[in-house]
Amino acid sequence: MSEVLERPTDATAKLRIIDSDIHPSLRAESDLNPWLSERWKKHIAEYGKLGHQPYAGRNTYPRFMPNTARRDAWPPGGAPPGSNLDFMRAQLLDLYDIEHGILEPLFPGNLLRNLELSAAVCSAINDWQVAAFTSQEKRLRASIQIPFEDARASVAEIEKRVRQRDFAQVQLTSRSTEPLGRPKYWPIFEAAAHHNLPIGLHIGGEAGFAPSASGWPSFYVEDHHGLTHSMQCQATSLVLEGVFERFPTLKVIMIEGGWSWLPILGWRLDAHWRKMQSEVPHLKMPPSAYMKRNLWVSTQPMEEPERPEDLRRTIDWIGWDRILFATDYPHWDFDDPRHAFPCALTEAEKRMIFRSNAEAIYKLD
């Protein structure tokens, strides 16, 4: 049995961690109002934000914790977890010596069915990230929210934000109305590649399709797992459609999607591509070669093998340079940088995962 008490707690001291997944929250829906037109404020008040789920005001699978959050992450006074910058500083940035953190807002915006509304809300979220967080805290960087189902509006939003140092990446969601490799999304990849902006592909969203090719699971315990399949779909689609052939410098970071599956998916793709490559003649390399060149993963939620040392094999297979540490603060499946890894890491391995791999992707100076 592992005892946290007995483990060294200075494992990450002086690493100056880069956290690639922090979730900021609105104090209230009205926080976005300063950047929304009267038309959209009225629209939202009347119709809400039409998405792809059965409830008017919530996601399909109720989580197991309020706001999907750590129970100790509610700031004094009761505002939602992730909405209070001072509390975030104390509970995350200062406590763990995090030098840079990448914000990934997850509230509804980029998957709304009304594309004009989606564009307006995404733009407001971007302004809000700057006003509420990055302008006040230099350690934090924002993600450019885009209405990705509308590529033209998405490119316009990227162009609008790309010169602001506040933004570190373009954010996409692992559930989309078509697999992300399909041509309608290519202008987004073209813009990201052109500006050398990484894509932060975050787990989640609801796009109307059943979570499984066999339909709808009953429980959160199932959907929580099935989410990783949406990430596997996106990795497969980006590779097979030739996105990385067309944009060889594009960097896609798969955030919170699990990662033990990554080498396995590469092997499975390679094994069957060998027989079926006539279907995808635009690929010049085995699928796993694109994955090793263009895909990265963030660590949270940490993979916890039955035998802890097996994790080292998984990382060997993925590549130690492809893995970025993330806490997922303030969500319930948060990873503590001091204790998250079930196996021991060398100092050099820690440096890569907690810091230098992220430094190589994000422009953080």
Next chain:
Amino acid sequence: MAETIDCDIHPGVPTVKVLLPYMDAYWADAFVQRGMDGFDLASYPPGSPIACRPDWRRAGQKPGTDLAQLQSAALDAFGARFAICNPLYGGTVAVSETMGAAICSALNDWIAAEWLNADPRLRASIVVPAQAPHLAAEEIDRKAPDRRFVQVLLPAGAEMLYGKSYYWPIFEAAQRHGLPVGIHAGLMYRHAPTSNGWPSFHLHDYVAGAQVFEDQLLSLISEGTFLRYPGLRIVLLESGVTWLPGFIWRAIKTWRGVRAEVPWVKRSPAAYIREHVRLTMQPFDAPDDPAIVAQLLEEIGSDEMLLYATDWPHWQFEGERAVPPGFSPALLRRITVDNPLATYPRLQESIA
């Protein structure tokens, strides 16, 4: 000595016409009158590389339709004592319950008459209309007395996940007859093949097929199917193998955190999987590196789970390399003989 047990081969249906003699008068007439044919599965387009290994393909014939080739290429070449036929055909995916049931029943009778009767090494799965569990249960009851039928066969992607109460009649019938339930790769296409909709390529569909098996296992565990039917044995056919350890890790981790949502799941998901679930080992989906294969086998954590299969005539390997490098002789013995006999009680009867 011929002693291996091949747990997944696929005799092909050349045309629905061969099934008509096994249908009742209405359906025998309807398929002709309406000009209905072409019920091959979209998951296995007959011309696609996955559907037939190049050296097993015969010009002008659909894959798997030649008994003599099955005997020489699958049974003799690999020294099979038994081989289990899992026909993949349109009855299992029809939207009409009654037409689906008619095709499935005819297929079962055709397999018995024209394949099982032709070679004593052959066994088969009972193909059922999962669209209509009550009809599926009737079909299981009808065919189970023929002891050469050794399992019930379902497609991996159905209308709902198999843990849902809708499917209880199928598992009840399987348990009643002591039959394992085999779930084979392939979709009904009632839902998009991925949670992001429709990929552009068959290759994507096929690769994504592994995820449906994960969904089905989680559904069976989370809904308590293994508690309702404690004798139930699930066999994943052509599922791929190497996804299993990572799947187990995440299933355990999630269960530890939110198990109170499904409090009847009293044991770790890994325990249910290792007790109730078996997998055929083609495709295996790993590099040709014995060290990696050995590592993955250790992570699977049980030498009782894998079942030998050639997947004939599907194209999974070259030549006679039906087993990846890295399997020890002891494990080889288990997967080719011991595990199949333990999984399929009716095979033991044939030997005794």
Next chain:
Amino acid sequence: MSRHVVAAAAEVPPGGRKLVMVRGRPIAVCNLGGAFFGLLNRCPHQGGSLCEGLVTHAVTADRPGEYRMSRQGEIIRCPWHGWEFDIRTGQSWCEPDRIAARQYPVSVAPGADLVKGPYVAETIPVSVEADYIVVEM
């Protein structure tokens, strides 16, 4: 092992809990109907502060689809990943034989006994009229 006076018993009423420090270790002291239990306040998984978790009941089921609640107040859930621990034993719900929160013996002693020693009172002023919570470490 020595005995540490950590709080007045009245500070932790039945159903209550209090985080105390003993020799530099954070201990969650819980009162279950008058019986006191002490758990190291670090989840054996990743070190979450158990004291800030939800104190709840045991959820069990006789068969799929049924839910039974029992032992109200005796299960604590880590505020991070939701792992459940039995406050009485420290055992985790999912793997009781392998994973447990470390337990420390806790008892209640009258102030009159405590002034005689040998106890470590640290910063707690002890009065002979009151009862006190004592942690052994």
